[in-house]
Amino acid sequence: MEAQGKAIKYGNNVDTDVIIPARYLNTSDPAELASHCMEDLDAQFVSKVNKGDIMVAGKNFGCGSSREHAPIAIKASGISCIIAETFARIFYRNAINIGLPILECPEAAKDISDGDSVKIDFLQGTIVNVTTGKQYTAAPFPEFMQQIMDADGLIGQIKKQLEK
């Protein structure tokens, strides 16, 4: 599994209220949520994001509310992976559970600049900044989480278990 796209970079403590403001939580439709994604932090995000792009951020990405609408909105906007120094724990779980790839890699998160072209190989856990030529290695998922990702999320994994 691979991802490639341009980096869209944000800072520390990107909270779920700016990822998807509560005023849009009267729906759970992914496309509608995606149309307001990042609105209060970066009003240009929706117009500039292309399918496959990679979000890069600092510490504590996704802090705040448990709203799964946040990773749903990011996934539906076309983002293929989020790289951050650290993730807030509920966001981390939610992303894994819905099958949105995320990587904790402080070096890459700090180094990569907005607009850089980035390539990720999930099996190897490697991140390549195609623009600068630098390569990074993210900690691989524990096997248990990899199984959830392989089943396209927690629900897929539970279905597999129940079928056994």
Added chain:
Amino acid sequence: MAMTMTQKILAEHAGLAEVKAGQLIKAKLDMVLGNDITTPVAVKEFRKIGLNKVFDVNKISIVPDHFTPNKDIKSAEQVKFIKEFAREMGIVNYFEIGQMGVEHALLPEKGLVTAGDVVIGADSHTCTYGALGAFSTGIGSTDMAAGMATGEAWFKVPEAIKFVLKGKPAKWVSGKDIILHIIGMIGVDGALYKSMEFTGEGLGHLSMDDRLAMANMAIEAGGKNGIFEVDDKTLEYINEHSTKPYKVYKADPDAEYCEVYEIDLSSVKLTVAFPHLPENARTIDNVGSVKIDQAIIGSCTNGRIEDLRVSAEILKGRKVHKDVRCIIIPATQKIWKQAMNEGLFDIFIDSGAAVSTPTCGPCLGGHMGILAKGERAVATTNRNFVGRMGHPESEVYLASPAVAAASAVMGRIAGPEEL
């Protein structure tokens, strides 16, 4: 091996003699919670599994509280959708308007969560029930769906930070001030992936409402859970509210903690968190002159009876400043009735404050007090992120009920001593 309080609860619920930090486990759940925003997504995910029943009709609570009473047609559709699901599944603890309250005030009051429980809730402030000695943590909708289906959830066993509380807080200083002080000290990711365990002789000076407010905001330090050592006050609360069996877990004396902080409660001052992060804590003597347009007293953090009593003590015989909208939101029907019977509503209304039916409402910028561009609110809520209570260019200052009430009178952020 020595274990923390959280580790002991998780070990028992995973059917293991012991667990250690970092271990991945599956634990049995005593309660699975959702609200009107997170449950619709959970129901859709639950349907994908293809089951026609939930794991236990008594161990799921669904509380429509965020946009209720329904603020618009879309919100009404979401609540209708989850109500139909609750009825179809026979979920006992679905709370309609008239019975509902802000979820994290409601569940302890109804006795639905108790010491030793493992609770997951599709709401980040589910960590509130740690005040009762439960392991309780926020999760998302998919985890809620999986929990409703299987009665289990996966966890990475957390390491813990110990907070040893000493001394007695000064007059007006509440649990809210203590937790804002702690978040200011360790930062919004200071307890990331970790437990926050509260212990020490200072606990004896904190009421259950103080503790619930503190555990509630563990998530604002990034914590997986906040948990209080169980004492006589906890047991008294549990016995008064619940008939469920409970179990008291105590940390081993030689349990490992990644950090230990001693907090002298007598030195904690009234504390306000400035925009746009809860870690931007300043003591009341350092706030300067911050003019406000709105004061909100309520929420899962501070909408309980003691919060209303202290607000009334301050507002009694005084008037809300002419430029301020003061909105008071008792968190549950029971608290509402109690406040009414104690005559608090007379005080609020005579002062020029408005009293709302229970709702999360303005806390998350839902309804019942949204801010315009450039407006500022002092609020007893738990988050002051960009746009949290309305316009992206509005501001929220987090404070205790005493500070919010005093500020409503002064028209600027102030403590009760200034009145």
